[in-house]
Amino acid sequence: MTQQTPDTSGAPIGVVGLGSVGEALLLLLHAAGHAVVGVDTDPDVLARVATRAKGTPAPDGTPEPVLTDDAARLRGVRLAVEAVPEDGAVKTGVLRRVTEVCPPGTPLLTTAAGLSVARLAIACGRPADVAGLRLFTPPAPGGPAEAVPTSLTSEETTAAARGLVASAGLTEVEVGAGPAADARALVLGLLNRAVALCAEGYASHEDVDTAMRLGCGLPAGPLQTLDRIGLDTAHAALTRLWRRTGDTAFEPAPLLGRMIADGRLGRKSGGGFYGYDETGAPVRERGDAPDETGARTVRRVGVLGSGAMARGIAEVTVLAGHPTVLVARGAAKADAALASVADSLTRGVRRGRVTPAERQAALDRLDGATGLDAFAGCDLVIEAVAEDPDVKREMFAALGEACDPGTVLSTTTSSLSVAACAEASGRPADVVGLHFFNPAPVMRLVELAHAPGTDPGVLATARAFCAGLGKTVVECPDRTGFIVNSLLFPYLGAALALLDRPGADDRVVERTDAAVERGFGYPMGPFALLDTIGLDVSLAIQHRLFDHFETPDYEPSDALAELVSAGLLGRKNRRGLRTTAR
Structure with missing residues (x-):
């Protein structure tokens, strides 16, 4: 029938x-x-x-x-x-x-x-x-x-x-079952680490979410995502992964269990990391206003360095109206940096991001120099030299001598010690970390890191300065990786570990990236992101994080080391995990 x-x-x-x-x-x-x-x-x-x-x-x-x-x-x-x-x-x-x-x-x-x-x-x-x-x-x-x-x-x-x-x-x-499972495990591991970071008291749940949304372009912060998924649902999924793999990265953060026991399951229960009204809409939280006591006015800015980050920061500061001097190691490097800023502003005019008049006014505010004495009269100096601890300490020792008393000194490091720079300067109260994200003219986030000896007025000055640049600031204590890198690099390392999995799919790189992008809405998958950051830069950050935390989550990837040894650096030389030379 x-x-x-x-x-x-x-x-x-x-x-x-x-x-x-x-x-x-x-x-x-x-x-x-x-x-x-x-x-x-x-x-x-x-x-x-x-x-x-x-x-x-x-x-x-x-x-x-x-x-x-x-x-x-x-x-x-x-x-x-x-x-x-x-x-x-x-x-x-x-x-x-x-x-x-x-x-x-x-x-x-x-x-x-x-x-x-x-x-x-x-x-x-x-x-x-x-x-x-x-x-x-x-x-x-x-x-x-x-x-x-x-x-x-x-x-x-x-x-x-x-x-x-x-x-x-x-x-x-x-997407497919295998790539979907890999992508889900990567994302759940990231969400779990975000809970642990929040539980440590290192950063608030709002700052963790803001940092990951703006620093990595995620469609929602990890803790917002957990609220949507349901904390009990995520806890159960993590537990299954932990039992199946034995990987402690999936052991549910204790805070998840405590919140579930309290009935805080996320959006569906009306409360999780955030509060929700009876319709499920988020309830706006009113945090304490930042303490602006002792904030100093920043007019003139100095930028030390001539690389991509230094040039991007200089472009941002002059567009915001600050007279800026960029100091490089030689006249040729200084001239090249100024020319690069001019070219970037020209592209901005073509794209409608700035007007011709704004471009010219910005360039009129920008000067190049080769000696630290050019920082005389600067209210704030931003160091953006090589991510090398010895180089940075040397630069801060020189800045401490060359800059006027009261000048705020900042480092753009993303993985080195702010306190070490502060100590080298001889004036630790004046030093903060200002981790701009690359490209600085586009990325809205700045991680503001403070060492134990940072003066509250200096912190307030840096906070107000970044807000004046149109940036969103998240604050955290000085620690290797700050918020974003400490969460991002274990996720990237877990993706690289897929290459060593027995029976790994020969197209695991492309398929994992596609699953993360299509399934979770991330702007790029982990392998494409590694290429964008730079494989050599990523390897160096892995080493610094591992030296500090000494846990398997941060262990440097052998595959990444081998790629770098073979000269595959990612987008910067068009040879990497997802990037090939033309």
Whole structure:
């Protein structure tokens, strides 16, 4: 007898399990004009979703979602999505219950992330009706989703899965199970480290999130992302990875467990690292205003160095209205640096970023010099020489002698000791770290690092100065890596470790990058990012971080060392992991 596909024209879509993923999917479908039935056994969850559904705009005529604890209400849906926790037995049980209610031919989609869709399909007894719906994070308008049919899935179910992705307003991506699992593990490890950093008291959750969003271009901060995923969901996923791999990077940070015990599960519970109102919108937090006591006026700025960072910072300062002198090791280097700034400003005019008049005014504020005596009259000097501790100490010893009393001295280091520079200067109260991100004219973040002896007025001066440049400042104590590099480089190191995994995919580099970019919305995957930073620079930072922390997370990569030894440096010489010479 031929199986008949149910007539489902105008029928609702069912969603079973209204946790972070299920709730987000149900509200997305409702906002797109679909009739939906949501099933969950927790009355508090049903009440929460009902409140949030009322605040979700939907096209005229869209019925209110049916929210119930009775799976029998799924009878007659045109498609059902299972979105319960990532447990094989639980998912199998739910899928079997749905098959008891929904007739053969009804497409059943599972949101399984790490479990085999084929195995779940077989276990539920209706393998032709089952496909996967891979959602990397709780779905949002335009977000990624991957329809995952198996060899057993019928054409009708495959078409229904893809149709759901399109009609929900999601973007269909193609990633694959292996790359998706690798990308998820990399991202979960990063999120876990962010929790640990916050728990140490090294930086606030707001500063951690701001630093990673602006410093790495992430679509959301790691702690914001955890709130969206659900702290309990992330904790369970980390625990599974930890037990499977034995990698302590996945051992859930104790703070996660404490927050879960307190009922702070993230957005779905109304509170996690951030607070949320009854509609799920974030509640604006009012932090203490920065202490501006003792802040000094900065008019004239000095920049020491002639490399890319020095040139970029000089461009930023002159555009902000500060007369600036750039000091290089020789006249030729100084002239080349000024010419480079002029060229960059010309490109800015072409792109509409600056006007011709602003370009000329900026150049009129910029001078070049070769001696530190040119810093006389500067209110703030920014050192941007080679990332070498001996060179920096030598420069700060000279700056301490050459600069006027009261001049704020700053270093752009991203991985060396601010305190060592401060000590070498002979005037430690005047020294701070100002870690600009490259390219300085484009990147909005500055990490403001203070040593134990930094004067609060100097800190206030640096903070106000950076704000005047249009930069966002995050503050942290002096420590190797500050916020961004201390979180970023274990993530990059974990990606490099994939190259050494037994049976590694020959295209693991491209496929991992694609999975991170398409699935999680990162601007570039870890291997492309290593090329952008520079493989030699990345290796040097790994060594400094490992020297400081001495933990496996920061251990320098053998593969990276071998690439650098072979002369593959990344984008800078067009030879790297993702970059080839023309």
